[in-house]
Amino acid sequence: MSHPRRVALQPGHVLHQRPYRDSSLLVEAFTPDFGRVGLVARGARGPRSRMRGLLQPFRPLLLSWAGGGDLATLVGVEADGPMRVLAGVGLLSGFYVNELLVRLTARHDPHPALYHAYVAVLAGLQDSGREEPALRIFEKRLLQELGYGLLLDREATSGRAIEPERLYRYRPELGPVPADEGAAQYPAIHGRNLLALAHERPDFDAEGLREAKGLMRNAIARQLGDRPLKSRDLFQGAPQRRSGARGSGGDA
Amino acid sequence: MPHLPVVQRLIEALRCLPGVGPKSAQRMAYHLLERDRDGARRLARALDEAGERVRRCRLCRSLSEDELCEVCANARRDRSLLCVVETPADTQAIEQATGYRGLYFVLMGRLSPLDGIGPEELGLDRLGARLAEGEVRELILATNFTAEGEATAQYISTVAREHSVRVTRIAQGVPVGGELEYVDQDTLSHAFRGRRDL
Numbered sequence: 001m002s003h004p005r006r007v008a009l010q011p012g013h014v015l016h017q018r019p020y021r022d023s024s025l026l027v028e029a030f031t032p033d034f035g036r037v038g039l040v041a042r043g044a045r046g047p048r049s050r051m052r053g054l055l056q057p058f059r060p061l062l063l064s065w066a067g068g069g070d071l072a073t074l075v076g077v078e079a080d081g082p083m084r085v086l087a088g089v090g091l092l093s094g095f096y097v098n099e100l101l102v103r104l105t106a107r108h109d110p111h112p113a114l115y116h117a118y119v120a121v122l123a124g125l126q127d128s129g130r131e132e133p134a135l136r137i138f139e140k141r142l143l144q145e146l147g148y149g150l151l152l153d154r155e156a157t158s159g160r161a162i163e164p165e166r167l168y169r170y171r172p173e174l175g176p177v178p179a180d181e182g183a184a185q186y187p188a189i190h191g192r193n194l195l196a197l198a199h200e201r202p203d204f205d206a207e208g209l210r211e212a213k214g215l216m217r218n219a220i221a222r223q224l225g226d227r228p229l230k231s232r233d234l235f236q237g238a239p240q241r242r243s244g245a246r247g248s249g250g251d252a
Numbered sequence: 253m254p255h256l257p258v259v260q261r262l263i264e265a266l267r268c269l270p271g272v273g274p275k276s277a278q279r280m281a282y283h284l285l286e287r288d289r290d291g292a293r294r295l296a297r298a299l300d301e302a303g304e305r306v307r308r309c310r311l312c313r314s315l316s317e318d319e320l321c322e323v324c325a326n327a328r329r330d331r332s333l334l335c336v337v338e339t340p341a342d343t344q345a346i347e348q349a350t351g352y353r354g355l356y357f358v359l360m361g362r363l364s365p366l367d368g369i370g371p372e373e374l375g376l377d378r379l380g381a382r383l384a385e386g387e388v389r390e391l392i393l394a395t396n397f398t399a400e401g402e403a404t405a406q407y408i409s410t411v412a413r414e415h416s417v418r419v420t421r422i423a424q425g426v427p428v429g430g431e432l433e434y435v436d437q438d439t440l441s442h443a444f445r446g447r448r449d450l
Contacts, residue, residue, distance in 0.1 A: 082441060095399075
């Protein structure tokens with residue numbers, strides 16, 4: 001697959017960066033038109049580099065690069081509007097979202113809709129206390145973009161419409177089945193919460209947040225395979241004590 | 253003519269240094285052998301000695317010759333203040349620039365989930381244990397102002413709060429001699445949000 005030789009002022013976000021050679025950075029960026037791209041920022045680790053401050057995760061950027069291989073050379077970076085201030089849970093969740101994108105998308109696979117979902121979730125993570133619903137919507141859209149979209153508004157086997165007050169079990173790769181029809185090992189979720197996810201109106205109560213999280217965690221674990229997400233360790237209290245839940249993702 | 257096997261081994265060994273490729277390694281090796289045998293012996297002894305004797309300080313995890321580093325062993329330092337930094341070089345910078353008289357905790361990195369570095373890898377359980385001892389009254393977070401440094405500070409602050417320790421973060425703003433017109437917009441935006449009463 002050939003990639004364009006030169007790209008100018010493409011909107012993008014840095015997902016991750018790490019030292020490369022003596023004074024350069026290897027930047028993993030996410031863009032609407034080119035998906036995830038690997039960019040070498042030459043000399044960006046030097047003390048006088050202007051790029052370094054800009055090449056931070058969660059900051060809207062305009063990126064220009066050249067070169068057609070797997071790794072292109074970053075030739076320009078500009079701020080695209082004011083920086084985004086993520087703090088607390090929002091910041092840690094941002095790392096989770098970035099890890100999901102690095103783990104589950106392939107380089108040079110354009111996902112404009114996913115990019116918009118990413119920008120939307122970052123905006124949501126700035127809103128303290130509303131992080132979880134924003135994450136659930138992003139996870140739903142991520143799965144959809146990857147081709148593993150969840151069936152949320154109909155029952156899996158019968159095709160009947162989901163009833164808000166009924167309890168369902170979500171069977172992976174199939175969909176929701178009424179809880180009284182067995183499948184007790186799968187995540188339980190009420191119809192109203194399935195519908196809220198389907199229509200992206202996540203005004204969940206505490207129970208709804210828990211159910212939606214259980215559903216998404218299970219669905220995403222199936223895509224991740226055996227290696228758990230490292231960023232989950234950042235969530236105090238959740239990480240170590242939840243190791244059982246993470247283990248159950250491995251059987252997917 | 254190929255290198256002698258023993259010279260080849262020296263060249264290979266020198267390549268473990270950052271930024272040293274095959275060419276520079278070869279130049280270094282021949283310089284030491286042809287022009288500076290004394291220097292070569294001194295280097296060998298110094299490397300050997302340092303490799304044997306330098307270890308991690310039991311308290312702050314920084315490099316040390318003894319079980320405790322000089323700072324941690326110093327009885328005159330204020331043991332109720334603990335400053336968290338990412339690297340030993342950061343400790344040096346703070347020592348030289350400020351009159352800080354407390355102790356340090358060196359993370360030897362920062363939280364970076366995508367590089368597989370989580371709280372465990374940074375020894376944060378040991379930091380938690382230290383805070384639980386109750387000697388520390390204030391924890392000063394001096395991690396870098398990168399997204400990862402911020403996340404690290406954020407994570408440690410929740411640990412510290414569990415132990416009811418006061419947490420502070422070093423300030424961020426316009427550099428000395430900086431003119432607002434030329435300061436980058438993100439720094440200025442931080443400085444503006446972090447303004448204080450006079």
